[in-house]
Amino acid sequence: MPIPIIKKITGDFPKKLVKDIDILMSSLDYNPIWQTIEWQMMLKKTKYVQESFFIGISKDKNLGAYALLEKRSIGFGKYGFFCIGGPVGEDAKSLEILSREIKKLSIKEKVIFTQIEPLAPIILPEFSAGYYKNFIEKHTAIIDLKQDNEAILARMKPKGRYNIRVAEKAEVKVEQVPFSEENLGIFYNLLRETLERDEFAANSPEYFRVFLQYLEKQELGGLFIAKREEKVIAAGIFVFYKETALYYYGASSSDNTQRKYMASYLLQWEAIQKAQKRGCKVFDFLGIADPSDSKSVLAGVTDFKLKLTDKTRVWPTSQILVPKRFVYLIFTIKKTLKIWKSRLFG
8 A cells, every 4th residue: 555755855864765766766758856855955055945845655665656845935924835847756546645645744834835847747636737936947948869969960950050160160168167166156257147138037156056066066967168268158057867968057258259159059069968978868958938928038048949959848737736725815916916016116
């Protein structure tokens, strides 16, 4: 009979469960690093997450399904649970029990809601379609790394291949660099330029410090830079976990005298080849614009990413559990009023 296991994620989390998670994760064709204990420990260190919980269903001494829930502040002194890239598992009975246990924990922890963003077409009985805030863009661009380099290049747009050659002819050099305060500063300064240009928000330098140190310690990728004549003009953070590679963050100079060298394209191409050498089977650009949204803020980065691949993927709809609907309604009204007040009065 399936048995639920519920644990707060701390430094002494049972190694047996870590191994069970690893076994289940290895059976997937896409490995969501967000559903690993080490990732949750990293998030806790950044202070972006108050605490995280593991809910697993043991079946015949194996892990049938599990979910890692992040307890995050949502303002007004309230919290929500977020399950990014999960739950993980396909056993129907285990998922049914998991759904009930998530609801129990949600009530116990007094969260306003619990949101899941599964990467498989699963439906939890206690949940309904909807979301508070998506962390994973539903549309993404990917590359099948099981192909050889010629096949990957052939599936790029002509402009993508051309821009890679432009960077090579300009003698742009790409390398993975170790974490250091100097390298963090170089990346963050480029990121500021990128954010001003594309009007995105940024995480704090401390977040990137913890993130890069975690990737380096776990040997899961890290910071890549592209430079010409010793000047860094583009950079990116890439994650390599099991058979899945992720383009997590990118930054580049806004100086047009540097942008003409197309360093970001060669940066991606080198990272793609690095992912192949590590045994990754899929390269995920982590989000593009919804084709039906002509005004998407992702339009610019989407154009860039789709020059490098013709393959896209759509993830399943997010689902949400709201234990106390009236409280959730009041909360969302307060949030909406706060947004409008900010827009009207600055």
